[in-house]
Amino acid sequence: MPLDDVLDDLRELERMLRSAPVQxxxxxxxxxxxxxxxxxxxxxxxxxxxxxxxxxxxxxxQLDALAGELxxxxxxxxxxLTRLDETLAFLHTLAAVVGVGARIALLVK
Amino acid sequence: MSNGTSRQAWSLIAVLLAATGCASTSEYAKFAQAGSAxxxxxxHVLIAAAQTSVDATSERLLQDDAxxxxxxxxxxxxxxxxxxxxxxxxxxxxxxxxxxxxFRLLGDFAxxxxxxxxxxxxxxxxxxxxxxxxxxxxxxxxxNQETLAGVTPLVVGAKVNAALKKELERRKxxxxxxLQTQEALLGELAAEIDHDVRVTRDAKEQRVVIAPLLEPKxxxxxxxxxxxxxxxxxxxSALDELANGKDAGTELRTTFEDLVSGKVxxxxxxxxxxxxxxxxxxxxxxxx
Numbered sequence: 114m115p116l117d118d119v120l121d122d123l124r125e126l127e128r129m130l131r132s133a134p135v136q137x138x139x140x141x142x143x144x145x146x147x148x149x150x151x152x153x154x155x156x157x158x159x160x161x162x163x164x165x166x167x168x169x170x171x172x173x174x175q176l177d178a179l180a181g182e183l184x185x186x187x188x189x190x191x192x193x194l195t196r197l198d199e200t201l202a203f204l205h206t207l208a209a210v211v212g213v214g215a216r217i218a219l220l221v222k
Numbered sequence: 223m224s225n226g227t228s229r230q231a232w233s234l235i236a237v238l239l240a241a242t243g244c245a246s247t248s249e250y251a252k253f254a255q256a257g258s259a260x261x262x263x264x265x266h267v268l269i270a271a272a273q274t275s276v277d278a279t280s281e282r283l284l285q286d287d288a289x290x291x292x293x294x295x296x297x298x299x300x301x302x303x304x305x306x307x308x309x310x311x312x313x314x315x316x317x318x319x320x321x322x323x324x325f326r327l328l329g330d331f332a333x334x335x336x337x338x339x340x341x342x343x344x345x346x347x348x349x350x351x352x353x354x355x356x357x358x359x360x361x362x363x364x365x366n367q368e369t370l371a372g373v374t375p376l377v378v379g380a381k382v383n384a385a386l387k388k389e390l391e392r393r394k395x396x397x398x399x400x401l402q403t404q405e406a407l408l409g410e411l412a413a414e415i416d417h418d419v420r421v422t423r424d425a426k427e428q429r430v431v432i433a434p435l436l437e438p439k440x441x442x443x444x445x446x447x448x449x450x451x452x453x454x455x456x457x458x459s460a461l462d463e464l465a466n467g468k469d470a471g472t473e474l475r476t477t478f479e480d481l482v483s484g485k486v487x488x489x490x491x492x493x494x495x496x497x498x499x500x501x502x503x504x505x506x507x508x509x510x
Binding site: 117120121124127128131132133136139140144147148150151152154155158159161162163165166168169170 | 282285286288289290292296299300303304306307310358407410411413414417420421424425427428432
């Protein structure tokens with residue numbers, strides 16, 4: 114799967130996580146949940162930034178298998194977004210997606 | 223044929239050749255002007271891209287801090303991405319300046335009086351351009367010189383003087399590669415600017431428009447609030463202009479290819495200049 118598609122998916126994920134409904138929901142979560150959510154969200158942000166920089170520097174190539182996993186995770190996350198009140202389940206799914214993202218990030222190094 | 227008639231015929235041929243050379247000089251001079259304008263416009267876009275990137279990170283950090291207090295480690299991890307981006311943008315700016323310098327020299331080659339000076343200067347410019355272009359391409363297989371073997375080679379048109387023809391024969395494919403590199407990078411940068419503008423817009427709307435509106439007490443400075451809201455909501459139009467702006471890179475390359483092949487007209491170069499104006503307006507709107 115080309116890098117462009119992976120980046121598009123991750124950018125969409127970041128915009129979703131930074132949208133007003135998600136931001137407002139987590140403002141009223143527990144301190145631990147807030148810290149965990151922000152940490153995961155920042156990992157997505159850093160991943161988007163690093164992959165973009167790698168794309169601009171021309172140092173990244175195809176990411177087939179991992180990109181497929183990422184897409185599956187994002188579909189799951191989209192479903193969880195409709196049930197934000199199930200905070201723990203949402204955070205668990207987000208963590209799984211970020212985990213795939215971290216493995217993608219290793220390819221950048 | 224008498225000597226007088228023969229002299230007349232040769233004079234006529236000389237006039238025709240001179241007229242042809244003059245038309246070609248105008249085209250190269252105008253393309254040099256377009257190349258300089260493109261470089262100036264793209265420089266503004268790159269500066270705007272750098273600012274947009276940094277501002278988007280600031281909004282992200284503020285957004286994160288509103289939910290959970292931030293620490294130095296978090297700040298550094300986001301800021302380091304910005305620093306890396308600024309280095310790449312710096313290289314792109316330098317690459318653009320070198321391309322503009324080359325196009326100015328190309329204009330000089332078309333002008334017989336200046337071609338010797340151009341010949342003395344062009345080698346260093348092209349060496350720097352290729353070196354920097356090589357860094358920007360790195361392992362991009364789609365843009366490496368070897369893979370251009372299958373692409374139709376440019377054939378230099380007949381209507382150029384000897385010095386210009388010699389220069390184009392030598393460097394046309396090198397310059398085409400550097401223009402393709404610019405085109406690809408501009409496209410990728412456009413996608414990231416698009417994303418940064420959207421993230422900034424949404425986060426800023428939450429911070430300076432929605433949050434104050436939802437506060438129990440009335441908004442203190444209504445005019446400032448309304449100004450902020452307008453600026454934020456109309457930043458969307460910059461994204462549409464960016465779509466037009468990034469086409470300028472493609473137009474520059476195809477115009478260069480047609481110029482070398484002797485197929486370009488002054489009208490076509492005027493259209494290129496209009497396209498570059500679009501690029502400049504993109505940069506202006508992004509930094510408004």
